[in-house]
Amino acid sequence: MSTAQMHPGAHPVDEHLVRRLIAGQFPQWAASAVERIPSGGTVNVMYRLGDTMVVRLPMLAGGAADVSMEQEWLPRLAPRLPTAVPEVLGAGEPAHGYPWAWSVYRWLPGENPRAGGLTEPEALAADLAGFVAAMRSVTLPGAPRAHRGGPPASLDAATRAAIGQLRGIPQEGVDCDAVTAVWEDALRAPAPDGPPVWLHADLMPGNLLISGGRLSSVIDFGCMGVGDPACDLFPAWNPLPAGARTVFREALGVDDATWRRGRGRTLSQAVIALPYYRTTNPAMADNARHVIRAVLEED
Template sequence: MDTVETHRGRHPVDEELVRRLIAGRFPRWAGLTVERFPSGGTVNAMYRLGDGMVVRLPLVEGGAKDVATELEWLPRLAPLLPTAVPEVLGAGEPAEGYPWPWSVYRWLGGENPEAGALSDPVPLAGDLAGFVAAMRSVTLPGAPDAYRGGPLASLDASTRAAIEELRGIPQEGVDCDAAVAAWEDALRAPDWDGPPVWLHADLMPGNLLVDGGRLASVIDFGCMGVGDPACDLFPAWNLLPAGARQVFRALLDVDDATWRRGRGRTLSQALIALPYYRRTNPAMAHNARHVIRAVLGDGG
């Protein structure tokens, strides 16, 4: 599925623009093929460059700062993690009418996992827990604040507004009263009172690549930084079935308060995403529906 227009201020990009950008910035790669890579992402477009590289271009101004974040931190994080992450091969600059920095990365193989279609989810749960634990153990100084790393209460107004919007879309079938109850339970959980930990902060299925059912790589680190460890529990509900979810929790030794905050954060993201993307991005909307069902059907 191709990336679709879902944000205002989106800058148009196509193969010809990418060819011109590459020729101007990296003439040694100018003869390589350029092909749009289908993606459900909403902030960046990706183009295969030859067989071994990918060009990643922000579609909106808000994604431009992610380029600098990845350029600075990915080379420092990569040797500390058990899973492959994007390797920056080149940093592009605004040119040819394109207004933002962009990047070239080494191509990472694999496919995005799909919630509800995992053939053997327990080993994948172990891989994900290993990645999250490794991120938490990072001690690199000077880390930025994670995009989603702050107090849960900061999401309250937008979450409640999304629930009310969903009340007006009965065909989505969301039990909005149950959503309110689940959200308020998360809000009652104590805030994280330990030191902030390193987070990927956007562990959506679209940012995971699997090979043979095992985690092969984690991509899109634009939201990374430090904050509440609950922020990296998203896969428990956006990907893993109930049994593997508990394996994931046990391996990370997650306390009750952090688990409740993680469930609330995952629910909040889905509640906000569903009305926003339901007509423009089928992949995002589909996963949001899955999360809402998973959270509201989860006993704890």
């Protein structure tokens, strides 16, 4: 997969650059093996460093600020969460033509959950609800605004534009009228009646790690901050099946309005992703198709 094709303006990163960055800034790790990690990620590229570390570098200027935010907030969030999160071992700086900050993290084992391939879906749903509830309970002051933490209306123009694109791609078979109806229902849903809460704000399968069917780690906190609690309901349709979705909702005590906003936001993300990634990132495109189906099939 070519990041230059996926995103115009993506900065090229290869093994040679990673080795030079490590040797220049963390010579104690210079002898460690460096290996690219295949990923459907869209903002960062990752390289395994030895057996116990991973290097994470933004591909785009838009992701560069996330690095500093993670370095600041992850050490403060980690002891407040029930699930392992990335531990920053080294804060890298621009060098050798690479223009942004980057990080070395401790390696977290596990695999991404796959819709249709979960062995303990209801237990995983409970684990995910526990993580979301713990995030919501965080009271650390000075929190940033979550990247995806605003009202559904903030995504209206982009969502409608993407629906229009999908109408022009009939081979995708998306019922754009049904998608529009769900989206407009989310726009009509009442706003939250409480203060903003802490969010991960990007609980996609690629940012979840499971072991033995259970949640073992949550990664990539680049969108974190405070916002609408509906924004952390992504797992309900992505990757949880219907029965586990109910477990997730009940464990969090999600009211109707929040559920409608969360469903609409999850659908919006998928609708925007599908036309953008359908020819450059098969994993993201397939995930978007799954989410659209899951939302439209919900009773």
